[in-house]
Amino acid sequence: MTAQKIVSRAAATLAVSAGLAGCTDYLTVKNPTVIEVTTLDPIADAPVLANSAVQNLAAAYGWLIMYTSWMAGETDVAETFPTRNEFGRRAVDPTNGSLSTDVWFPLSQAAASTYLVLAKELPTPETNLNYQKAHFALGWSFLFMAEDFCQGTVRAGPPLTTAAMLDSAIAHFTAAMDIGNAVTAAPDTAASRNMARASLVGRARAKLQKGDKPGALADANTVPAGFTYNLAYFDDLSNRTRVGNRLWQFTADRGSMAIAPAWRVVDPRVPQRVAPSNLLPQDANYTVDRGLPYVIQDKYPGFGSAIRLASKLEADYIAAEATGSAAELTLIQARRAANGQPAYGGPTDDPSVLEEFETQRGLEFFLENKRLGDLVRNGAAVRFVPVPGSTYFKPGFSPVGNQTCIPLPITETDNNPNFHP
């Protein structure tokens, strides 16, 4: 090969290489609409991810309250959408699209997003607030899953029984409490303690649901008086589905919920009003079908209304239920008096007391996603739930079903490999 050929071929090779290298640069484009995971600092950005996980829980909470309120008979479905009416009829099909997107996914995202924090090696784990928030959000996610769903799973894991979900909830609540109680440095102390107390209430609730009444009682009794923990919401038009109060959104913006007839009571614990003329039910035939005016909830009157997650009051109810009829009766009378009701004068046998206890509890925690769990735990004592086999109040629908828990959507059972061993 002549020198000329060698030089010319080398030049050609260099030219082609340079061209390809230039192309590679040319093919590097901007992608500013998403956050590449690699751009996050696992330690510095951990608070962002932890706080986001708690917000995911708040977003899921709103959805759950609405759908379970339909299923447990706290509210009527004032919508025409068949998928939502399936909840009102206690006959939710696994193929129900709303089940997948509105109910199961938000709760799943709340649970899964905690692992963005928990999977990272963060400094001082025993007092790391990011871990605490993640455990807190995951504990509540497991608890809601256990109370509302027939089965559960997290991050495409194996199917979980109710007991397994409650055990997981207890474990994560415990972890959140441990961190909260270990934190001593201001200004984190107050916030982390509060989160620990909310976790304590959650753990008591999980234990009660599991049947561990002594454990529930012990936890409930240690909740300090006057304690309340709310999840915060915010009115932001561009992020209403994430940070806005879902109950108000579906009252004001959608017209999806009407107070069920049985809960149209004069009681300060169940704020409600006949809807003004500018707030109409999405199902415009609602008033005709129900034969009643369209009454909307007034407990959450704005996009920024907070929703209670845990409280000493709930701890008192847990403690009373864990203790027995006498304690329940005492609490009944106290709460009736506090809310302007005459003293309970009905039968005092255990089932009757439990029924009244559950009714008071229903008033107390109206639209707080407790009723479905109560139904599982105390069955017939939980009143005003749509009666299986009865005619649904809207014409053209099948009769009311008998579900007491929500099935997992087919999008989960079909696509999760652990459901097809």
Next chain:
Amino acid sequence: MRTITSWRLFLPGLMIGGAVLAGAGGLAAQASGTVSGSVTDQASGRPLGDVRIHVAGTTLQGVTDLRGLYRIAGVPAGSVTLEVRRIGYKAVEKTFTLTAGEQVAQDFALSTSVVTLEEVVISGTAGDQKRRAQGAVVSEISVSDIAQNAPVRTFEQVLQSRVPGVSVTLASGTSGAFSAIRIRGAASISLSNEPLIYVDGVKITQGAGNTSATFGVGGQVTGRLSELNPKDFESIEVVKGPAAATLYGADASAGVIQIITKKGKQGSRFSQTLSLEYDNIDPHFTPPTNYAFCTAAAVNPNPTPIGTRNPLCQGGVALLPDGSNIATATLVSDNPLVREKAFRHGNTKEVQWTGTGGGSNFGYYLSGNYGAEDGTTPNNAFDRRSGRVNFNWTPSSKLTLDAGVGMTRTNFVLPDDDNNVYGYLGGGLLGTPLTRRDDGTGNNGWFGSERNVAAIRAIENDQQTHRTIATATANWIPLSWWTNRFTVGADWLRDEARRFFPKNTRGSYQGLSNTGDISENREGEERYTIDFLSNARASTGPHLTHNISAGFQVLDRRNENVQATGQGLTVNSNNTISATSSRSAQQGFVQQRQVGFLGQYQASWNDKLYASVGGRIDANSSFGNTAEWFFLPKASLSYVISEERFWGTGMGFLNTLRLRGAWGQTGRSPTPGAALQTLTAAPFIQAGTEQPGAIPNSPGNDSLKAERGVEYEAGFDAGMFGNRVGVELTYFRKTSKNLLLQKPLPPSLGFPANQAPFVNIGKLRNQGIELGITAQPVQRRLLSWDMRLGLSTLNSKIVDMGDVAPFGTLNRNSEGFEPGMFVGNRIRSIDTLTKIVIVSDTLERIGPVLPTLEGNLSSDLTLFRNFRIYALLDWKTGNYLYNLTDFFRETQLVRSNRRLDPTALSAYEKLRRYGNQTPGQDAFVREQKLPTCPGPITVCPRAATVNEVRDAFVQKADFAKLREVSVSYLLPVKWAGYFRAQSASFTVSGQNLHTWTSYEGFDPELISNAATNFGRSDFLTIPPARRVVVKMNLTF
């Protein structure tokens, strides 16, 4: 005749390319002569326009005007070969000697031909561009011929039913809405199956329009191709699959469509054409009536207030609460859409002007178009203004420069449609007669409160699109054996879209929308193309010719949109976002780049046998920052066996026969960023304020690769019976490997369902046969008759899904079956005595979503040289459509007479549609055939719901349509003179005239979301309208 001899006189834009390439100097520098003449139709003797006369070995060419005249100046002296071509005519070549300064007359009389081997195609090939050299089929449509008489306003209308294997679905009757185009079935499950569109070699934006801004219109979004004016098209070439589309790179597996715009005519004098068109658009559709049994409340003659009395139920019998006396209750009906005249006759008014002409070495084409279309609902309009300037210049016999700019401004006004509570059908077909009121307030028979025609009409969905497509091509032939083509161009578009709910006190809309609600969207998209192809030809000996081609292509796309929303207006007239009390904004950005280098070697033996191999190496920014290069090979063979000596004078009836085969690969790339693991910014609340946060978005897939489409096709082109019958038969087999599946994730992973990551798994195969038969049974001076039959079959199957389990509960992807096939729990038996309906315990196939057989038959009869009758019939069979409208009206919000009238259906049919309706009984009962069944109900559920059993509502969508009939009359010259025109024609035509189908819904072509790959549901979608068009063409 004018000549441009100075560079300074030429368009500045062309100078860039021209200055680089045109070292050869001007025309005057060479010894040359001029060729001119006329071209006529041999049978009728009438002059032929739009005939291309090309001087072989140069870039020189002329085009005949309407008088059939042409003139080519600057033809190099010496032996000259003219190649004369027009679609539908037999190509002619003529060689003669031209001396310097001489003016030679060369006239041609062309005979029609159904055999098109000499036609030149420019798409999907390098080297010899005659059709005879192409191993893969590239179909060509003469748009100028079609647009002359047929009522075509959009690109899709031009394409529909004209090319075997190309399926166009006009998914609704909404004017301006998107239509889906599929070539040889679906190439992909998860990525777009829309073909790439090029205009004069420049890639343009296609597919559905601004979906983010037109949220309310359901699936009837705007279509990007509606923004083009087809009357500016000369022809369309369709590159059907990977075998032919390899040179278009890693995104072309769904096919490529090349639009060639009309060009200026060098050597012809200035002529103008004025076309006037008026369409009457008939909705051709009566909405079904809503039914209900009167209730106790509805029969109350004295409700409070009295205005709420139901006028339909007075005197009726009330339904008892337990429903026991339903047989005696009064069944009343109402049709709010008819009552309030929701649908109307629309119309189109269109005027098109074109001017064309040129000097001795340049030509120009100018056009202006204005069309205004009012659709069949009060808030549906599709207006388009467009203009085009094309200019070509031949400064020397070695160089031609073409440049064109097309500009359009399109206004779409679209009604809410499909799955939409604000739609006419959504509002009208789901309302109940029980809400009728004397005072007309409330629902009054509509689905929503105060949601009547006036309220729906008041919703504004407007989109204005400004679009400019600029192209420039330089063809440089420095030596007779060396040709070069360099193309640059851009497609710039900008949308201004708006959705507005007026403030109202009646509560016509949902919730806070009644306070006044505005969304504004500004979207800009830019695409740039740089394309270069060089070809060298050499002969070794008298028989063998070699063509070597090489080139590159660079593509760049950038899309950015900004959307702002506001809620709460003081007054409706002050309706800017700034005037609202609460506001929000969003932004999106996408950028994608692609680079490819291509090469091809082609050898031909005696211009009868052609073999070629080639390939393209490609990279795409979709695959993250580390772009992977991949190679796409191709090979083809073409053999014009009938020109061999042994063929002699033909084998009886068979005069011409070409055998061909091709194999090639292309790809399909996912959306940019699909490989990345990402989060989405999402706020959280802390201390009463919003803080920036993040939530899971997509798990990504860093090993993502492009889909690879591998196709081979084989077939023949034949001319029979004196080449009066042409047959084109092709068998294709297209396999998409590394199939990108957007594998559904279980929600428990925490990623949104629409962000499921792409994974390269599986293999999809499409195979079928395409048959085109063109016949000219009669070709006489006073009578000619052309017929064309197109047939195509499609057999699609997912061959392999790797380790992905079947997914989808309505449209399912499962190995061994068609992609996106319809499934359900299928009915096994119906017992009318026990009312037990047994269904399968698993999801089973019902049928495919895409037609398995499509065909079209057209007839074009010309009488007395000036009277033309054209008819087009087409049909599609084998596919299914989910009649979700009926499903909803019969099983969800029960409004249908079919469900409510106890005499409407047989007991068997009731059970088939709705199952057992006895309270306490399962509607459908699953058979227990799973290995684990019978067993616990959690494992073996017994009951199946009507949602899962779709046998009655996933219906066959077979149909035949009389798509088009037109009658044209070419007025005598004397009559044309009354208009001071050289020629005048008058056309009356009809579209969508009759449909034969067993489908129970409004129309078997309806798709409530045409932009999806396999979503074939008919849900509250306005059906296609019938059009009658009156059109006049005048040429001056």
